[in-house]
Amino acid sequence: MSAPVLVLAWGNPSRGDDGLGPAFAAEVERRFGADIDVLVDYQLAPEHVLDLGGRRRVYFVDASTTGAPVQLAPVFAARDATFTSHALSPGALLYIAALVSPTTLPDCRLLAIRGERFGLGEPLSAVGRANLRRALGRFEADLGALTTCARL
């Protein structure tokens, strides 16, 4: 049975702060165990629409290069013009899900964690680690408001 909350994070742990998403997912898994489903991938792809079904909330988690250290924003289905790249945006994923999967879309949020260094073989930077801690705090506060989540 799927947990009502899914954390879907992506990035490459061997590319410095690109691994912020996977690092965030690992920490969520450690703190919440089976109460929250955690999924890590290199990128968003069309088959992820099948992971959305039956959820109350989905957090998409990725690294960012600009903006606030941590950004949390709602995601809505959007027919964006993603092409050429193999990767999808969260909005495009929801758009596709609404068309090809007969499930009610969950409440979705994008959590962006700003990184600083993305070189091959680099560890998380000090800035990235600090922002990761902020992101976990922001996530837990947001999750706390989801009082109807039965398994939390």
Place this chain on the structure above:
Amino acid sequence: MTTPASKTRRIAIDPLTRVEGHGKVTLLLDEHAHVTQARLHVVEFRGFERFIEGRPYWEVPVMVQRLCGICPVSHHLAASKALDAVVGAAPVSPTADRVRRLMHYGQVLQSHALHFFHLASPDLLFGFDAAPERRSIAALAAELPEVARQGVLLRRFGQECIRLTAGKRVHGTGSVPGGVNKAVTPAERAALKADLPQVLAFAREGVARIAELYGARRAELEAFGTAPSGLLSLVGRDGRLELYDGVLRARDAHGAVLLDGVDPARYREHIAEGVKSWSYMKFPYLVSRGPDSGSYKVGPLARLQNCDFIHTPLAEAERAAFVAEHGGRPVHAPLAYHHARLIELLHAAEVIGELLDDPDLSGDDLLRKGPRATEGVGVIEAPRGTLIHHYRVSPDDLVTHCNLIVSTTHNNQPMNDAIREVARTHLDGHEPTEGLLNHLEVAIRAFDPCLSCASHALGQMPLHVEVRGPGGALLGSRTKESRG
């Protein structure tokens, strides 16, 4: 890049989908404004080989998955195969062979499904000059939701094959030097078998769809970016299409066999890597033909034409039809890659069916070892083409040498040639137009390149095109972001 849309506000997060690299194309003109050369540049060097060297060999099959977010399983298996030789385990046990094959064919199936449904279909269905918002999987889902749904389900089936053999959908650890660390249980086999009829049906529909699309525009598509080259791939020892393990075969542009039955461990006797000052991506060529005329294609189109037959009946019927449609002549049209890719997708589904009926898939002889060696080469046919991993390992288990030749690197010169041919047709004057960039993208995309893998680059795949005159003067340029 993550760019969520919101009814109330938007946040833009800069490009960070760091899996494909970025492309820059320079078109060189002569004094008559004729395109003499096209250069697909890779402008950032990341040093994957050095990333591997110095590591314990047993870490490598897991580490190399992080080289590429597009086909990590191919790197996982190529590294394992290379290191089988180092631990004295070649050949691995029948169970290890079957488990790895299931992982590999699952990877091929899901990768080809993504390419066709996500990247190629919008081009073919909606036209090369369609607006960016129509050339996306979102448009496909809106206008042909059943096709998009089939793509999603094919992808998921392939991912399940990977998950059940590698342990996880990503960052799996199933294959190790000397074998595998788990077999597939009867319950897992039954679960996959239950979905197989639907997968086969979708795969057959996909082949029919591409054949129809291609057939309807045959003259146009066969002239698009076509440039002859050699062909290289693994084949089975009996000449069959073989994606996991076999011997190297190469043909010239006319189909004549140049080399055959070559042990992949001896690749360096037959393949050399040229370098050019303007790109970090190397230019492999067949030693026997030299750097000027020894370039070759790899990937589905090369494999389909290099083999003598496909041992699975549905795909063989499609291969025979493909060959007959072209009068038995070698096909070099980049867009024919799409047709070949779908035939391989069908083949992968059939092979998965065979493997699920093979009792060795659930055996308990998982790992073997024997006398240690200091060197190993692993060659596999990744979704995009031949992938070579070559390692030397010291007595204290550390990798002292690593050489990787990935599919996109093999295809480097053919991609440049295709770009040149497209530019000759679609460059009007000195200024690159939106239409030119659209057509260049279509040509590049047909090869399904992964520039990150090939070039060790970081970033998305926006396309920047420059036009330069005989003296190198910049005559015009244009950039197209990957989000249109």
